[in-house]
Amino acid sequence: MHIFLPIANMDLPFLAVLGLGGVVGFLSGLFGVGGGFLLTPVLLMVGVPPAVATASDTNQIVAASVSGTVAHARSGNVDFKLGSIILVGGLLGGTIGTDLVRHLRTLGHFDFVVKVAYVVMLLSVGVFMFQESLRALRRREHALETPHPPKWVRTLPWRLYFPVSGIECSALALLLLGFLIGMLAAIMGVGGGFIMLPVMIYLLGIPTLKAVGTSIFTVVFTAINVTLAQATVNGTVDVVLAVLLLLGSSIGAQLGAKVSRRLAGEQLRIAFSIIVLAVMAKMLYQLVTPPPVLFAFGGGH
């Protein structure tokens, strides 16, 4: 059975869209990421115009992240206080990032710089997390569940205690993390979960499961912000596509959160690092392989 998408102006198989949402939602619940890195390329592959794919994808991330937040909050894994400070930084970073994008575009090769930076970043994060988690898994008996934050992070000012995460952390570090994620969201058009999770775990010393739950809580607000902006400025949010995706994704997010509760921190980190490396490999392959067609419909990020 097919369903017509009013803004994309095309039809798609109903069950396939639901299933796709389910897979993305599962990853969202499991790792605390938005899932746009996976969904947008698949939507493009089935012929959804780029601008509609990115905007509608963000809309469904709202549902997946709300559902994931509810699931993680039930297990006490969302640190709302910590997440709110990151959000404030994110708003600042997003605003400045938008202006920066305008400036960078005038310098030329903006897409090149962004894509190469993205690949390098994913490679570094993926390799680091993979090695660290592997080491932790091998020495499980002796290793701590959560890595220690580096010394310089522990010396930053405005230290606050976060009872949910069970850590004492600098509010300045959280603001800076939020700022970085906001900038990334504006420049690269990604939610920033890929960066947020490793930074929370390794730099701030937040336990893995709390980091996943808090990360997905902050994604709710980033996604709402982008959805409203896309609907207002570009009119490219396809609500029918988004509703189908989000029905699948909000169920998938619950299942993902359930699975994440059964995994140990190291297992979760190693699985996440494998996905990060897979996405990096896919991006690198696309960058260096001559495309079959030298043209593509524009309009996305």
Place this chain on the structure above:
Amino acid sequence: MRWGLRLLSWLFLFLLGFALPASALEVSPDKVGIGLNFAGDKVTVTGALPAGCNVYVEVLSPPVKVPVNRLGHVGPFWLNKQKAEIKGVPKLYQVYTSCPLSQLPPALREELEGYQKAFRKAEVYDTTGEEKRLLDRQAALPFLQFLAQEYQNKGLYAVREGAVKVTDGHFQVTVDVPPGTPQGEIQVTAHFVKNGQVVGREATSFRVESRGLVRWLRVLAGTEGPVYGGMAVMLAIIAGLGVGMGFGLLDRLLSFGIPRRTSRA
């Protein structure tokens, strides 16, 4: 004198009336509605065929604006190197003939090659830099060829040789209206060809328009962006909360009050 003039007028109108219905085009249905279950439709075009003529039927939608990127080398990498905006190109362009293409006028055959006829009013702008720049025909051609190929793959562009059926001085053709067809008035023109020359034309149109929920959403998205965005966000939050709470309830029912295992990390 006045009666004489009236008589002449009636006679003229009678003859005209006799001539016109015989060659007028008819489309059925004259309105195609796009609802949530729309997966394409078909419109039948019928008309009278002048004696000894072949016919080709041209179907054309209003033009739409399309952004297209061109990839190129930047060092060892393949990236978007040029951004363009194509204007003045119909999104639907189909030609149906009653005869082999070889019997059509040579100039028309040339124009149908690569759908050049659809690109008569095309304008391609380079939008890579700060200012838009109109590309010349040569530079614009690869963008238009890409567009034609994509539209052909989606069934929006087609040349169907021999698809028009002719019986007893009448012709009939079934026109495809694929899901990507833009809304608006779709022009249908029948060109009558005799001895390699176009000897007459008849034109009509049918309308493609959205209905029901599709129409409401399109209008809202186009005119009230913030309201539409707010609605999209609310739907997402409600769905997320609903599913979240539903699963919570399910968890409680299945656990029968047994406390949850604490997380390990």
